[in-house]
Amino acid sequence: MRTDDDTWDITTSVGSTALFVAAARALEAQKPDPLAVDPFAEVFCRAVGGQWAAVLDGEAPDHPLKSEQFGQHFVTFQAARTRYFDAYFRRVAQAGVRQIVLLAAGLDSRAYRLDWAPGTTIYELDQPQVLEFKREAVAAHGANPTAERREIAVDLRDDWPQALRDSGFQSAQPSAWIAEGLLIYLPASAQEQLFTGIDALASTGSHLAVEEGRPMDRDAFQAKVQQAKSVGNERGQWWQLVYNEQVAPAAQWFGERGWTAEETTLVDYLKGVGRSADSADAEVANMLASITLVRAIKG
Numbered sequence: 001m002r003t004d005d006d007t008w009d010i011t012t013s014v015g016s017t018a019l020f021v022a023a024a025r026a027l028e029a030q031k032p033d034p035l036a037v038d039p040f041a042e043v044f045c046r047a048v049g050g051q052w053a054a055v056l057d058g059e060a061p062d063h064p065l066k067s068e069q070f071g072q073h074f075v076t077f078q079a080a081r082t083r084y085f086d087a088y089f090r091r092v093a094q095a096g097v098r099q100i101v102l103l104a105a106g107l108d109s110r111a112y113r114l115d116w117a118p119g120t121t122i123y124e125l126d127q128p129q130v131l132e133f134k135r136e137a138v139a140a141h142g143a144n145p146t147a148e149r150r151e152i153a154v155d156l157r158d159d160w161p162q163a164l165r166d167s168g169f170q171s172a173q174p175s176a177w178i179a180e181g182l183l184i185y186l187p188a189s190a191q192e193q194l195f196t197g198i199d200a201l202a203s204t205g206s207h208l209a210v211e212e213g214r215p216m217d218r219d220a221f222q223a224k225v226q227q228a229k230s231v232g233n234e235r236g237q238w239w240q241l242v243y244n245e246q247v248a249p250a251a252q253w254f255g256e257r258g259w260t261a262e263e264t265t266l267v268d269y270l271k272g273v274g275r276s277a278d279s280a281d282a283e284v285a286n287m288l289a290s291i292t293l294v295r296a297i298k299g
């Protein structure tokens with residue numbers, strides 16, 4: 001279970017979720033017609049080894065990412081979300097934004113694999129051991145960032161805006177923010193603090209992209225958490241890491257503060273890129289239907 005000041009590395013607690021989504025991206029890249037290709041995802045999985053390498057080599061048939069009911073849909077979901085946010089960053093770069101903030105960067109490799117304009121600085125915020133793993137894995141692979149990359153080892157429930165400013169972030173200049181795969185790991189109070197921090201630091205003309213999920217019915221969620229305690233794998237543990245809370249839909253929260261937001265449901269996005277969101281499994285269908293991708297510009 002979570003506590004207000006819990007910490008983790010890349011293979012434990014919330015840290016392992018970064019590895020889980022990286023493994024999904026690596027599996028997508030193996031498909032003949034992938035929605036998105038993140039070559040670093042495989043690098044990270046192989047750096048950890050064990051089940052994370054085995055799942056890529058077809059040697060972990062029981063891994064949740066290989067299950068027909070959950071795994072194949074989750075891999076497509078991650079690929080769609082990578083594609084959506086990659087396109088977002090290409091647009092903000094074309095719009096002239098040169099400060100990029102990856103909130104809960106995890107194993108996001110965009111600082112290494114996207115074409116950034118000269119003069120771009122990418123701030124990556126996450127817990128210290130997650131950033132340390134990523135730095136060492138990428139260094140061992142021999143890759144260099146395609147923009148100036150600054151790590152900010154901080155907990156996003158603490159005073160991260162001060163840490164960002166201390167690293168050189170200029171709030172008078174436009175910025176582009178992302179919260180991908182983050183909000184479910186924060187209680188509503190920390191989501192409010194996060195949104196307030198973004199709004200305070202983003203100048204007019206700044207951009208934001210968010211992935212969010214609609215919370216489940218409270219009793220259904222509690223039942224899931226109890227049931228998951230008896231499931232020993234990553235998927236079972238995951239239910240004990242998330243907060244089933246939402247301070248407000250991001251489009252509404254930021255819309256009330258002068259931002260213009262556009263929401264796309266994951267289901268619509270999947271249809272638009274020619275992928276099915278149909279699942280015979282009610283839990284998986286509900287998961288897919290609960291996700292919204294949001295982008296916003298501060299007016």
Ligand SMILES: C[S@@+](CC[C@H](N)C(=O)[O-])C[C@H]1O[C@@H](n2cnc3c(N)ncnc32)[C@H](O)[C@@H]1O
Pocket residue numbers: 014015017018019021022103104105106107108125126127130154155156157179180181182185186
């Ligand atoms: C599912 S991963 C997503 C990583 C990345 N954004 C991506 O989509 O690949 C969740 C990430 O959120 C980070 N995270 C969650 N809560 C956090 C907190 N309170 N402070 C810092 N990082 C946090 C974890 O360390 C992990 O890297």
